[in-house]
Every structure is written in C-alpha cells, then in structure tokens.
Amino acid sequence: MKIKTLIYIVLILIILSIAVPSLISSNPDLKKSTALSIADFGLENKKYEWSLSACDWMLEDSPYDSEILKRKVAVLTILEDYEGALENQRIIQELSPLDMTKEDWHNLAVLNARTNNTKDSVDSYEQVLKSCELMLKTSPDDSSAIMEKADVLIKLQRYDEAIEAYNVVINEEPSNAGAWIGLGDAYLFKSMYLQGQLKDMYKELGRAPSGEKTGYDMSSFESHRKAVESYNKAVEIDPLSYPMVAAKIMGGFEKTVSGYQDILKNL
Structure with a gap:
C-alpha cells in the first residue's frame, strides 16, 4: 500500500472519529x-x-x-x-x-429487601401479587401465573394460600415437577414457621397481611413430612432435580431460605 493511500485512510478515520460521535449526539x-x-x-x-x-x-x-x-x-x-x-x-x-409492570414491582421488592427496607419490600411484593391476580382474572388456568402467585405468597408468609395454589396446578398437571418443588417449599417454610424458626413478618411490622388466610391444623412435623413427600414426587418426575431436592431434604435449605426469606432477614 502506498504511503499516500495510507495517509488518506488515517485522515478518513480521524474525521469519522470526530464526526460520528457528534452526529449521534445531535x-x-x-x-x-x-x-x-x-x-x-x-x-x-x-x-x-x-x-x-x-x-x-x-x-x-x-x-x-x-x-x-x-x-x-x-x-x-x-x-x-x-x-x-x-x-x-x-x-x-x-x-x-x-x-409499573409486575417486573418493575418485583425489582423494587427485591432491592428494598436487600437494602433493609422491609416494609417497602412487603408493599412491593403485595403489588406483584395483585398483578398476578389480575393476570389470572383473564387466564384463570395459566399454570405459570398460578405458580408465580404461589411463589410470592411464600415470600409474604401466606403459606396455606401458596399450598392451595400449587395444588391447583398439580391437580391439572400432576407431572409438573416445578409445582411439586414449589409445594415442598411451601410446606417446608410452614414447618419452619410453626417451629418458630422464622419471625412473623406481619407481627414484626405491626400490621395484618392483605387478603384472606386459610388455616390448616397441622403440626410442624406433619408439614415437614409433606414437604419431603412433595420433593420426592418431583424427583420421580424429573430425576435431574435430585441434587437440589436432596439438599433441601437433608437440611441444606440455605439457598431456598435465602431465595424466599430475603424480606425477613432484616426484621
């Protein structure tokens, strides 16, 4: 390549480096x-x-x-x-x-939890719940929306409602491993709550939970047994879920707890 041509190319590149940013910015x-x-x-x-x-x-x-x-x-x-x-x-x-979309409210809930703003986190999760319920009014059989609602209910310590929601999915889709795992999580946290391992979120905040709470007369042992049964059923359906489920059953619940209880740890 001739020196003259190379100089022209360099000059063009210099001009472009000046002109293009200016063009974009304008x-x-x-x-x-x-x-x-x-x-x-x-x-x-x-x-x-x-x-x-x-x-x-x-x-x-x-x-x-x-x-x-x-x-x-x-x-x-x-x-x-x-x-x-x-x-x-x-x-x-x-x-x-x-x-604000459901995703926006979810982001707000998670970020408030991680910055010790528990009350605002709870308020935001309740907005996520409202969004899920709105979706279910138009698509009442949407299993993914039902499971998302159940997941939020667990975060809000409304375990019995979460159990009911997961059972709705399981009744329609008995081979849904994700629903069985979610059901196991709901029973697990109910067991931990009954044993006093989890603080009562709404009591700590000095308020009552939104929505109705359905109560079951169930001991912590019975709830834990149902959690194990649900996890085992998930493994039968999806053997690849075994490592995660085994950790839950054997007592390695840290990941599950951190996933759901982020809004409780700062109480």
Whole structure:
C-alpha cells in the first residue's frame, strides 16, 4: 500500500472519529438506539462497565428515560450496587406509578429487601401479587401465573394460600415437577414457621397481611413430612432435580431460605 493511500485512510478515520460521535449526539433517537444497543450488548456479554457507561451517557441528556433507567437498574443489580439500583428503580416508579409492570414491582421488592427496607419490600411484593391476580382474572388456568402467585405468597408468609395454589396446578398437571418443588417449599417454610424458626413478618411490622388466610391444623412435623413427600414426587418426575431436592431434604435449605426469606432477614 502506498504511503499516500495510507495517509488518506488515517485522515478518513480521524474525521469519522470526530464526526460520528457528534452526529449521534445531535440526534436523540439515534443516541438512544446506540446507548440501548451498547447496554444490551454489555449485559449479554458481561461487559457491565460498557453498559453502565452507555446508560450514563444517555441519561446526561435524558435523565428520566425509563428504558435506559431499567437497563441501569439491571447492571447495578448485577454489580451488587443495590442502593444505586434502588435509587433508579424508585425514579421509574415516581415517573409513572400507574405504568409499573409486575417486573418493575418485583425489582423494587427485591432491592428494598436487600437494602433493609422491609416494609417497602412487603408493599412491593403485595403489588406483584395483585398483578398476578389480575393476570389470572383473564387466564384463570395459566399454570405459570398460578405458580408465580404461589411463589410470592411464600415470600409474604401466606403459606396455606401458596399450598392451595400449587395444588391447583398439580391437580391439572400432576407431572409438573416445578409445582411439586414449589409445594415442598411451601410446606417446608410452614414447618419452619410453626417451629418458630422464622419471625412473623406481619407481627414484626405491626400490621395484618392483605387478603384472606386459610388455616390448616397441622403440626410442624406433619408439614415437614409433606414437604419431603412433595420433593420426592418431583424427583420421580424429573430425576435431574435430585441434587437440589436432596439438599433441601437433608437440611441444606440455605439457598431456598435465602431465595424466599430475603424480606425477613432484616426484621
């Protein structure tokens, strides 16, 4: 390659490096599209600093862009900057509280729990529950929605309602291993609650739970037995679930507890 040609190429690259960023920055739609693309690429490829820089770059001009804010919440959560993630999630809520999705409320619940805001976490989980119930009004037989509702009920210590919800799924889909595992979790936490291993969340907060609570006259031992039965049934259906289920049955419940009881540990 001739020296003259090489010089031309270098000059073109220099001009482009100056002109392209200026062109993008002067076009809000193009800038947002570029920022979202970089943020998504960073999230998918674990280049979180790229994602964060792209979000901050866009937020300089549009500090209340909910799409960008949601990407930033995702990045900060992965980086375990829960305070920062919560701050941005609250901005999303303040911008359009009536447009909060189930996922938005769930993020808010988790982030509040991880930053010791137990009351706000409970309030947010109750909003998630309302979203699930709204979905079930239009699709009452949606097993995934029923199971999602049951999962939230466990987080809210409404174990009997969670048991009922999982049983609804199991009656319709007896080979649903996930539902059997969920049922086992509900019985497990009921057993732990009856043994006094878990604090009464609503009592600690000085309030009554939302919704009706159905009570069963069941000892902690009986509840634990039913948990084991449910886990064993899940393994019969899906042998690959054995390692996780075995850990639960043998007493290694730490992962399960941390998954459901994040809103209790700060009481």
